[in-house]
Amino acid sequence: MFGGQQPILLLKEGTTRERGSDAQKKNIAAAKAIADAVRTTLGPKGMDKMLVDSLGDVVITNDGATILSEIDIEHPAAKMVVEVAESQDDECGDGTTTVVVLAGEFLKQAEDLIEQNVHPSIIAKGFRMAAAEAGRLLEGSKIKIDIDDRELLNDIAMTAMTGKSIEGNKTELANMVVTAVKQVAEKEDGNYVVDIDNIKVEKKAGASVERTELINGLILDKERLHQNMPKEVKKAKIALIDSAIEIKDTEMDAEIEITSPDQLQQFLDEEEKSIRNMVEAVEKVGANVLLCQKGIDDLAQHYLAKKGIFAIRRVKKSDMKKLAKATGAKIVTNLKDLEKSDLGKAGLVHEKMIGDDHMTFVEDAAKGKAVSLLLRGGTSHIVDELDRAIHDALKVVAVAIEDGAILPGGGATEIELRNKLEDFADTIEGREQLAIRAYASALSIIPRTLAENAGMDGIDILMRLNAAHEKDGKHRHGIEIISGDIVDMIEGKVIEPFRVKNQAIQAATEVANMILRIDDVVASKGGGEGGMPPGAGGMPPGMGGMGGMM
Numbered sequence: 001m002f003g004g005q006q007p008i009l010l011l012k013e014g015t016t017r018e019r020g021s022d023a024q025k026k027n028i029a030a031a032k033a034i035a036d037a038v039r040t041t042l043g044p045k046g047m048d049k050m051l052v053d054s055l056g057d058v059v060i061t062n063d064g065a066t067i068l069s070e071i072d073i074e075h076p077a078a079k080m081v082v083e084v085a086e087s088q089d090d091e092c093g094d095g096t097t098t099v100v101v102l103a104g105e106f107l108k109q110a111e112d113l114i115e116q117n118v119h120p121s122i123i124a125k126g127f128r129m130a131a132a133e134a135g136r137l138l139e140g141s142k143i144k145i146d147i148d149d150r151e152l153l154n155d156i157a158m159t160a161m162t163g164k165s166i167e168g169n170k171t172e173l174a175n176m177v178v179t180a181v182k183q184v185a186e187k188e189d190g191n192y193v194v195d196i197d198n199i200k201v202e203k204k205a206g207a208s209v210e211r212t213e214l215i216n217g218l219i220l221d222k223e224r225l226h227q228n229m230p231k232e233v234k235k236a237k238i239a240l241i242d243s244a245i246e247i248k249d250t251e252m253d254a255e256i257e258i259t260s261p262d263q264l265q266q267f268l269d270e271e272e273k274s275i276r277n278m279v280e281a282v283e284k285v286g287a288n289v290l291l292c293q294k295g296i297d298d299l300a301q302h303y304l305a306k307k308g309i310f311a312i313r314r315v316k317k318s319d320m321k322k323l324a325k326a327t328g329a330k331i332v333t334n335l336k337d338l339e340k341s342d343l344g345k346a347g348l349v350h351e352k353m354i355g356d357d358h359m360t361f362v363e364d365a366a367k368g369k370a371v372s373l374l375l376r377g378g379t380s381h382i383v384d385e386l387d388r389a390i391h392d393a394l395k396v397v398a399v400a401i402e403d404g405a406i407l408p409g410g411g412a413t414e415i416e417l418r419n420k421l422e423d424f425a426d427t428i429e430g431r432e433q434l435a436i437r438a439y440a441s442a443l444s445i446i447p448r449t450l451a452e453n454a455g456m457d458g459i460d461i462l463m464r465l466n467a468a469h470e471k472d473g474k475h476r477h478g479i480e481i482i483s484g485d486i487v488d489m490i491e492g493k494v495i496e497p498f499r500v501k502n503q504a505i506q507a508a509t510e511v512a513n514m515i516l517r518i519d520d521v522v523a524s525k526g527g528g529e530g531g532m533p534p535g536a537g538g539m540p541p542g543m544g545g546m547g548g549m550m
Helices: 020-039 064-070 076-092 096-115 120-141 150-161 167-184 261-284 298-306 317-327 380-403 412-425 432-442 445-453 458-470 498-516
Strands: 016-019 049-052 058-061 186-188 191-193 199-205 213-215 218-220 232-241 289-292 310-312 344-354 357-365 371-377 405-408 477-480 485-488 495-497 520-523
Touching: 020 064, 020 076, 020 096, 020 498, 049 064, 058 064, 058 380, 064 076, 064 096, 076 096, 076 380, 076 498, 096 120, 096 432, 096 445, 096 498, 120 412, 120 432, 120 498, 150 167, 150 380, 150 495, 167 199, 167 213, 167 371, 167 380, 191 380, 199 218, 199 380, 218 317, 218 371, 232 310, 232 317, 261 298, 317 344, 317 357, 371 380, 380 405, 380 495, 380 498, 405 412, 405 498, 412 432, 412 445, 412 458, 412 477, 445 458, 445 477, 458 477, 458 485, 495 498
Parallel strands: 199 371, 232 289, 289 310
Antiparallel strands: 016 520, 049 058, 186 191, 213 371, 218 357, 232 344, 344 357, 405 495, 477 485
């Protein structure tokens, strides 16, 4: 304000603004609150959360990504942490809790440095240097793995499922997961590529988890169209049709004038003949199974049943693509173009009652580049948690095969990184050294949390781990949660893919740096509609939808 002039108003009335250390403290507090919310779920002895939404629907899980997606978070800084967990889930399938806990601890260490008057930009620079060095160290310490290392791949899948409610069946489930991933893995330019979308997961409550099965082919939540169609077809020759088997409407408006019963009969006969020709085109190429993406006319169903052809209509596009991968069939748009070479093969196609529903199984598929897992469980809650565990296991086995690299779990990698980063800090001049030391110290949160969640003394475990790594040079040693011993994690079968660990550390660093560099928060009027809510940054940070969680 100059010479008594009125102040210039830049922001709308009702807009809230927080600047400097206030903004930083509240953002850090929000991120730490998110980390604290999921921290108790980490590891094989982690606890579950019960999430109750506004409709009363219940989700019981210890999967970090699921917890964070279900709770209704309003604080913008907290949302950033949730987004990094989602990206971790998309990229690796596992490590979602780890990335959130690490981000929270990085920010907690940074907060202490800010109070010692270290500028946030200096801290962010130090964190970036530490993350780059951590990436280099991880690259140097990774252990090679091959697609034929069946035992190691099983151990990776079991590590991902450990701590879930279905842990009692993890050996059999891990075996199915590895078989499924190996089946759909394809070699491109000398490297394996795994698209887990080619593994269809079908859920049905009503039987025990032991009844879960792997099908070399596809499961379709559909039944045959006509009672007179065969219930099962052996040595199936499968036609995949992407067009309706029915009389199409004309493209232009047209009227047909019928003046006598003979003309009407002739018209109906022509329609019938057209439908019969379509069915005969399927029969002519030798197909005994017809899977159609669109509709099949009632009359066509009748003729298909008479010819002994097993038919299903309105198959999802995604399932059609999987069927083509599994059976070697080509998806044909025009029935006139259907040829014998377009047909796929399967050992058996049959209809089966699962629970209260009729489902179609396409088994012993010839090409086998798409498979299905039928998940069973006593209740829908158990099946849903099994689905989350299987998703994690499929993804981690897939990334381990793609990268061909693993790391020891159980806190071994974090402790080794911490020690090496502290040595690295000694080579750095300036205040960045403080940030690198803080970053190294933050990595201890993972083994400490694993120990505390198992009812052990976190400080005691850290001291024992440190002694093993520094004095005895046991770089692969971590916590064996059941016995509390410090053992070689590779021998102890606690193994994680390289990408899961590397991605978690790098992503946690990025989000921590992003939050650190914010020193001004402007929340527009009516913050509840997408801006920052009134009193943003309070504890807990607008976690309105946590219902019965804590």
